[in-house]
Amino acid sequence: MIRVEDPGPQTTVQDLGRSGQLRYGIPPSGPVDVRAFVIANRLAGNPDGAAGLECTLMGPRFTVEAACAIAVTGAEAPVTVNGSPAESWATLSLAPGDTVRIGAARAGVRIYVAFAGGLDVPPVLGSRATYLRGRLGGLHGRALRRDDVLPLLRGPSPAPRRAAPGERPTLESEPEIRVVLGPQADRFTADGIAAFLRGPYEMLPQSDRMGARLSGPRIAHAQGHDIISDGIALGAIQVPGDGQPIVLLVDRQSTGGYTKIATVGSFDIGRIGQVKPGQRMRFRAVDLAEAHRLRRAWQALLAAAAGGPVTALPAA
Amino acid sequence: MALCVELGDEISAEVNTRVRALEFLIQAKGFPGVVETVPTFRSLLVYYDPGQVAFEALCAGLGELAEQATTATLPPARLVELPCCYDAELGPDLVAAAERLGLTTDELVRLHAGAEYVVYFVGFTPGLPYMAGVPERIRLPRLPTPRVKVPAGSVGLGGAQYCIYSVESPGGYWLLGRTPVRLYDPEAVEPTLLRPGDRVRMRPIDRAEYDAIAAGVAARTYTPVIA
Numbered sequence A: 001m002i003r004v005e006d007p008g009p010q011t012t013v014q015d016l017g018r019s020g021q022l023r024y025g026i027p028p029s030g031p032v033d034v035r036a037f038v039i040a041n042r043l044a045g046n047p048d049g050a051a052g053l054e055c056t057l058m059g060p061r062f063t064v065e066a067a068c069a070i071a072v073t074g075a076e077a078p079v080t081v082n083g084s085p086a087e088s089w090a091t092l093s094l095a096p097g098d099t100v101r102i103g104a105a106r107a108g109v110r111i112y113v114a115f116a117g118g119l120d121v122p123p124v125l126g127s128r129a130t131y132l133r134g135r136l137g138g139l140h141g142r143a144l145r146r147d148d149v150l151p152l153l154r155g156p157s158p159a160p161r162r163a164a165p166g167e168r169p170t171l172e173s174e175p176e177i178r179v180v181l182g183p184q185a186d187r188f189t190a191d192g193i194a195a196f197l198r199g200p201y202e203m204l205p206q207s208d209r210m211g212a213r214l215s216g217p218r219i220a221h222a223q224g225h226d227i228i229s230d231g232i233a234l235g236a237i238q239v240p241g242d243g244q245p246i247v248l249l250v251d252r253q254s255t256g257g258y259t260k261i262a263t264v265g266s267f268d269i270g271r272i273g274q275v276k277p278g279q280r281m282r283f284r285a286v287d288l289a290e291a292h293r294l295r296r297a298w299q300a301l302l303a304a305a306a307g308g309p310v311t312a313l314p315a316a
Numbered sequence B: 001m002a003l004c005v006e007l008g009d010e011i012s013a014e015v016n017t018r019v020r021a022l023e024f025l026i027q028a029k030g031f032p033g034v035v036e037t038v039p040t041f042r043s044l045l046v047y048y049d050p051g052q053v054a055f056e057a058l059c060a061g062l063g064e065l066a067e068q069a070t071t072a073t074l075p076p077a078r079l080v081e082l083p084c085c086y087d088a089e090l091g092p093d094l095v096a097a098a099e100r101l102g103l104t105t106d107e108l109v110r111l112h113a114g115a116e117y118v119v120y121f122v123g124f125t126p127g128l129p130y131m132a133g134v135p136e137r138i139r140l141p142r143l144p145t146p147r148v149k150v151p152a153g154s155v156g157l158g159g160a161q162y163c164i165y166s167v168e169s170p171g172g173y174w175l176l177g178r179t180p181v182r183l184y185d186p187e188a189v190e191p192t193l194l195r196p197g198d199r200v201r202m203r204p205i206d207r208a209e210y211d212a213i214a215a216g217v218a219a220r221t222y223t224p225v226i227a
Helices: A034-043 A190-198 A266-272 A288-307 B013-029 B055-068 B094-101 B105-114 B207-218
Strands: A002-006 A011-014 A052-056 A061-064 A068-076 A079-081 A084-086 A091-094 A099-102 A107-115 A176-181 A201-203 A211-215 A226-231 A236-238 A246-248 A255-258 A260-264 A280-285 B002-006 B034-039 B043-048 B079-084 B117-122 B129-132 B147-150 B154-158 B161-164 B169-171 B174-178 B199-204
Touching (some): A034 A052, A190 A280, A226 B002, A260 A266, A260 A280, B013 B043, B013 B117, B034 B117, B105 B174
Antiparallel strands (some): A236 A246, B154 B174
8 A cells, every 4th residue: 555645746647548438538548658557567576557657857756555666767866765775666665654855847747656566446447547527537527636555466476676777768759759640640731741840839837638739840730720520649739720739649539520640659748748848849740661670670669678478458 | 650531621411421331341341440430511531540441442442442432321310418507607699699590589499499419529628529500590700809718518609500509618509508427527436427429418407407407417317318
């Protein structure tokens, strides 16, 4: 059991998300940076889909009631156990009563904390992930608050491990995010598409798990910015009338009526999710074959990361 | 990864029926590699796992199914009856809408509640149905200025579209009334009530019945009528 002493600005319970609910308007949720989340679980000796915490810009302070292993990954933030500096991207073995504090992110946005066994909140529609706007899943459908108590499932005592240096993603100052143009790229002028690919775009502070709102060169439409509503894929980039792109993420609306210029590859969703408000980024177009190749490469890296999966994922 | 199958570029019963039929065929045949589908007015978004199905094979397979997606393939739709209190408090645009249409409020309610609607798709917010079947006589352009907050359950008209707000959200539809039934309840075993393809009828109720049903909904003793 863990007791939350300070939740941080927005800390939610997440697992790998729920599927099959978008046709009812319920998004998958789950971690924005899947890779960091999965590695945290492996370091804590968990299956990849065990429920842990996603923290935003700053981590929580919490105390564990019993001995337990945890791991902190994702954005670069200072971690202390009972006031002494502790490692990120490594297994931390905690004793009963230990207090962990995760500070403000120096680079990146989303910090992940995995607990051996995983957090035990009731699954909703097959997942423990929190969908904040829908007040669904997680702990009462909301972000953590001070004095919340989270039970843990019985877990292993993993042999302490450290992620290899190559497995820790570099948080670049101006990342290049790879996109496939479409499905409505034909609704923009050639200059509009050129402006989009030239960038750079700055991450706006109102970005959240629903969408990354960006500000930069105006993307001009050729013929209106509305379409008959259709489905919104993960990473779809909507451009409303103001010509500023919005990248839709894990808590996105299922459908929408704005033109979509391109889609961010699933392999780069985690990278865009680590771009801080005020930080800049650019887009680069790749074709579909290249996107598939990049996805396979991303999956191969993840398959081997932190010693590979601890146990097979439960059938979803 | 996702692929969008477009079956037309219009809002019509024919195109939407083909969209839902295509989704039904994918579910019925258990198309390998398809993870999840999202129907809309005129397209089906198909999420797939490229590790299980190659993009080209998926396109070819979906193309074949799209050919077979006719009205005959869909199973019979459910009929959902939703109680609705049409009054000036719960439907703040009822009087203005009737005036604009040159009808009395009673005539507007009779026309609105007399029609049968079809859920073309559910989306945008959890459980929000986009419905067709609005009688010609009561069609209105959307409000010039959308409201910042529309309460959940509000029954709204905009053009040929009809929707019921499933959660409190901004909105630009004319609000005629409100249903006490929850279209989205995150604490229910099945959080969303309506499904794509459902037929929907409104049953006019007075304020006393609205309050009684709302109390039943809150106590989880009320079940909507679904045939």
